[in-house]
Amino acid sequence: MATTGVLILLLLLAPTPFLAAADFCDNVKAVGAALSKNASSSPVNFATSTFGQAPDVVYALALCLGDGPVGSACGDCISNWFAQLNQTQCNKVGANYGGCIVVYGASADILAAPSNATGGYGDNTPPFQDWNIRNVTTGDVPRIVNLTRELLVGTAAMAATTTPKLYATGVMDMERVTTYPNVYSLAQCTPDLSADDCSACLLRLLGMVNSTMALRMGGQMGVTRCYFRYEASHFYGAQPMLSLPSSPPGTTPTRTKRRSMLWVIPVAVVPLAAAAFFFFICYCRRLKRQRKGMLII
Template sequence: MSLFFFFFFLLLSLFSFTIEAQQQTYLLHYCPNTTIFSPNSTYKTNLDRLLISLTSNATAGSFFHNTTTGKHNSDIVYGLFLCRGDVSTKGCQDCVSTATKDVIQRCPVEKTAVIWYDNCLIHYSNQSIFSTPAMTLPLKKFATSEANVSGFQTLYSLLQCTPDLTTSDCNTCLRGAIADLPNCCDGKQGGRVLTPSCSIRYELYPFYNQTAVSVSAPPPPLTPPPAITPGKSKNTLLIIIAVIASIAVSVHLLFLCCCLLKRRVSTLKTLRRLNAKDDISAIETLQYDFSTLEVATNNFSYSNKLGEGGFCEVYKKRNSRLNRKKRKQLGQIKERSK
């Protein structure tokens, strides 16, 4: 029974792929109305010529072509088409033919327009949209990848740039598209970002022609690593070792300084705490009871009275009655306070 379902879903997927190859899937279009042309203008004539040129080059087997039509600056039209890297020649022809007819219907008077289909895009403008001059046989800046995200799911991804972009510009465009993914596809199992110069897409099912991808040549790396000669590599290694060693020594010295500083602070706190305790003990030992004061002042005799203030009277105490130990402690406190 399970074998039956396997062949059933296999046939269903093949049927769906055949239907998708026959019909072109529209995705999006963009045509700002900031600049427009009249239906009978020279720009309209040049635009029609450009779209015919794009269609004929797609029929000739190209997957990318950029060109211009017109002589005067006000009437020149710049245009290009790009087919997805895994699409067959026939699929590219059908897509470009459909897109060139559809873009006129969706953007009838706008001078700048971009239309995206699942298998191709058409882009034209009254301003130059080319990064580099037209090339006869451009390399495909196209790549796919598969990643096992769990034991039962595989993530399929695709990215592509227009071949007129330099490697650096393609890299910048793709990084911008990737950064834009959270704005459109956060939490979704599949998504894509479309721009006039590059596009990315990911799904949990194979949406591209894996056979065509496997036989196509791999694209050039986005950021090729610089070549390093053996002599330079040896010098670089020595520099790295020296930098790491100096950093390690600096960290070690910093750690020792922190330990010494912490120990010194702890010692100062301990000394201050002991000094404060001694002062309190010394002051407490200078306290007298009433009987001692009564004897020292001769029973608070008027002859020993020095004066009086707002809170109490002040008496002179006789030295003969003063305890020698008390005098010694008082002298120590005075000496410490200097």
């Protein structure tokens, strides 16, 4: 019984597998300082870092979102988040999705980019998600949901091909088609991904949006390598890079309008041509009679 009691006491006193010793936490602090410095000086506000020796090695990356802080402000966002961590008994894995995305852990997989459409650490982890508590309840709800989905897919496609930041924003002009505010979107990947990996990462996130989440008036989801957000308000400062729908519904394309204008021309020209031809015939007959001395007044 005494042996059993000692074992139980040792188990209770032992650290949990999710908490790290002081050496690891010191390395977390060091990696945070490196990320802050390197991301703030990066033209795309992105950095990765590895610090320490086994078994206390820390792997980390940081990215300031395209609509978020840049330069020194980006560095401040990263360092401020690390400053909030417990400096003596920190978690083995940590992540933040705010104005800056920060992820650290004890596994080198954190720095591994997705290798294909379904694999890779950054594309396989359970996502961070935060949803608006309000649902879409007014207007044509199915149409609003479908148009929001169309906007997010389009924004993801643009982000995957917009180098070097792999970042895009968009707006769906709902006011053209229904009584609902315009919806704004943002999508971004870490800039070291290929276009295919970025697209696969974002589309995988969008595929996780179920029928309940789709009714929300806004939300955001993210994993290590990609992130998206949408709201029924303009939540970023710059003008949207993508605007949908591309043309107002119910309007006639320019090409058709020009063709219809061509039909107006014969309508106006034909009567004029007929009148000119009639006067020409009369003039010829009169001229002929004059030559024969048969002019009749």
